[in-house]
Amino acid sequence: MVCKLSTRLMNICVASFCKVQQLEKAEAVIIDAIRLGTLPDVVTYNTLVAAYCRFVDLDAGYSILNRMREADIYPNVITYNSLIAGASNRSLFSRCFDLFNEMTMLGIPPDVWSYNTLMHCFFKLKEPEEAKRVLREKIMPKLSPCSTTFNTMFNGLCKNGYTSDALKLFRSLKQNGFIPQLITYNILIDGLCKSGRLRAARRVLKELEESNLEPNASTYTTVMKYCFRAGKFEEGIEVFYEMKNKGYTYDAFSYCTVSSAFAKTGRLEEAHKCYELMIEKGIELDIVCYNILVNMYCIQGRWEEVYNLLNEIEQAGLKCDEYTHTTLIDGLCRAGNVDGALKHLRYMDTLGFDSNLVAYNCMVDRLCKAGYINKALRIFDTMDIRDSITYTSLVHNLCEERRFLKASQVLLVCLKQGMKVFRPTQRVVVKGLHSSGLYSEARKLQSKIRLAKILRS
DNA sequence: GTAGGGTTAG
Numbered sequence: 001m002v003c004k005l006s007t008r009l010m011n012i013c014v015a016s017f018c019k020v021q022q023l024e025k026a027e028a029v030i031i032d033a034i035r036l037g038t039l040p041d042v043v044t045y046n047t048l049v050a051a052y053c054r055f056v057d058l059d060a061g062y063s064i065l066n067r068m069r070e071a072d073i074y075p076n077v078i079t080y081n082s083l084i085a086g087a088s089n090r091s092l093f094s095r096c097f098d099l100f101n102e103m104t105m106l107g108i109p110p111d112v113w114s115y116n117t118l119m120h121c122f123f124k125l126k127e128p129e130e131a132k133r134v135l136r137e138k139i140m141p142k143l144s145p146c147s148t149t150f151n152t153m154f155n156g157l158c159k160n161g162y163t164s165d166a167l168k169l170f171r172s173l174k175q176n177g178f179i180p181q182l183i184t185y186n187i188l189i190d191g192l193c194k195s196g197r198l199r200a201a202r203r204v205l206k207e208l209e210e211s212n213l214e215p216n217a218s219t220y221t222t223v224m225k226y227c228f229r230a231g232k233f234e235e236g237i238e239v240f241y242e243m244k245n246k247g248y249t250y251d252a253f254s255y256c257t258v259s260s261a262f263a264k265t266g267r268l269e270e271a272h273k274c275y276e277l278m279i280e281k282g283i284e285l286d287i288v289c290y291n292i293l294v295n296m297y298c299i300q301g302r303w304e305e306v307y308n309l310l311n312e313i314e315q316a317g318l319k320c321d322e323y324t325h326t327t328l329i330d331g332l333c334r335a336g337n338v339d340g341a342l343k344h345l346r347y348m349d350t351l352g353f354d355s356n357l358v359a360y361n362c363m364v365d366r367l368c369k370a371g372y373i374n375k376a377l378r379i380f381d382t383m384d385i386r387d388s389i390t391y392t393s394l395v396h397n398l399c400e401e402r403r404f405l406k407a408s409q410v411l412l413v414c415l416k417q418g419m420k421v422f423r424p425t426q427r428v429v430v431k432g433l434h435s436s437g438l439y440s441e442a443r444k445l446q447s448k449i450r451l452a453k454i455l456r457s
Numbered sequence: 458g459t460a461g462g463g464t465t466a467g
Contacts (some may be wrong), residue, residue, distance in 0.1 A: 024463090026463090046467065049458085050458060052458095077458085078458050079458085080458090081459070082458050082459095083458095084458090084459090085458065085459060088459085094466060104465050106467075109458095112459085113458060114458090114459080115459090116459045116460070117458090117459050118459095120460070121458095122458070143466095146459090147460085149458055149459090149460085151459095151460040151461075152459075152460045153460090154460085154461095154462065155460060156460090158466040160464095181460095182461090182462085183460065183461050184460090186461045187461050187462095188461095189461095189462095190458070190461070190462065191461095216462090217462075218462040219461090220462085221462045221463065222461085223462095223465095224461050224462090224463095225462075229464090247465045252463070253463040254462085254463075255463080255464050256463040257462080257463050258463095259463095260463075260464060276459050277458070279465075286463095287464085288463055288464045289463085289464080290464090291462095291464045292463085292464050293463075293466075294464090295464070319463095320458075321464090322465080323464050323465050324464090324465090325465090326464095326466075327464075327465050328465095329465090329466095330465060330466065331465095357466090358465055358466050359465080359466080360466090361461090361465090361466040361467070362465070362466045363466090364466090364467095365466065365467065366466090387467095388467085389467045390465060390466090390467085391467090392467045393466075393467040394464065394467090395467095397467095399459090421467095422467065425467085
């Protein structure tokens with residue numbers, strides 16, 4: 001006997017397959033259901049739109065929208081929210097705004113979820129004022145903000161350098177009855193750590209521990225990362241074991257954090273062990289996991305394995321990102337293969353990444369250290385964008401070569417552009433000028449350093 | 458259907 005499948009049951013099946021990324025099986029369920037006389041509804045299509053946006057690409061999601069239209073089913077706010085989220089996650093911001101216009105033109109009013117995503121987009125575009133305007137003019141008057149609205153706000157403020165504002169907002173909301181979630185605490189702890197306010201971060205962590213919430217893997221990973229970044233390696237490892245003792249499961253994030261720290265401190269065997277455990281546990285390696293592994297093999301000079309990994313990344317359907325290429329360039333430089341690194345840097349230029357500043361910085365520093373300081377200076381001259389790391393590294397290396405006059409010139413350009421050079425490096429230049437008898441040059445530099453300091457404060 | 462943690466350079 002053939003039974004008609006209820007729409008609800010079909011949707012549950014479709015959702016289950018979508019959740020585990022088995023889109024073909026989800027589509028097969030729909031085909032079978034149609035054959036048995038059950039037609040997909042807006043929920044079915046929305047499930048597919050979300051899954052295709054998430055696991056395939058935005059166009060795949062959009063093609064489901066066309067299928068909906070052909071089936072005479074009207075998209076709703078959920079359909080558009082999924083598409084907007086898909087565009088936002090891929091940083092296709094103009095597509096987000098287009099989709100927003102499209103839904104409004106179709107008479108589908110955006111809801112608080114739509115505006116939350118819009119706020120998130122503005123924050124990612126480094127336009128915090130626009131994000132605040134969305135909250136003030138769109139969400140507050142007509143809709144009520146939800147916990148995600150505030151979490152998006154906290155996160156956006158922190159990521160845009162307004163950690164104090166985020167903390168202030170948190171305090172005032174809390175006084176007015178706002179109940180923070182675990183994610184709220186995690187956002188603030190990370191933001192405070194990132195801006196160097198470790199004491200404030202610890203206070204928020206204490207608040208979290210005193211609330212009825214339990215820290216999770218994300219909280220631990222954040223704390224661990226900042227231990228490593230602050231050079232407190234053993235402390236970070238302690239956090240890792242504390243996490244284990246408390247029965248938390250490690251995910252790709254925590255393994256990546258700790259294995260990268262192992263690799264940096266030369267404990268490569270333990271770093272590799274993390275990967276064995278990850279694979280044993282069935283954790284799928286994403287591009288970040290691969291990047292750390294590439295770095296490990298580079299450090300060890302295991303080039304055949306590096307190139308095998310690059311193939312493996314493609315075979316897994318992943319794409320090498322700016323970190324992969326930069327890691328490779330740095331590794332090649334460190335191994336003394338300057339030509340190979342330069343070739344790869346040029347190749348990276350052709351790939352159209354938003355930024356390859358770090359790769360250039362690696363090149364400049366490693367070229368200097370390998371004794372090719374003039375080659376490094378030539379690359380430095382071709383750079384359109386430089387940051388304080390570019391300058392610090394070049395100035396430092398020029399001093400090592402006792403080329404204090406050139407170091408002073410580079411440092412002056414840097415200060416003129418309002419950028420900082422690591423303070424001990426500045427002192428080495430002044431001292432070097434003195435020891436070389438270039439007294440007036442030293443005085444000039446010192447007064448410029450002082451001036452820059454005043455202008456910054 | 459929206460929000461958080463992991464990877465590169467001085």
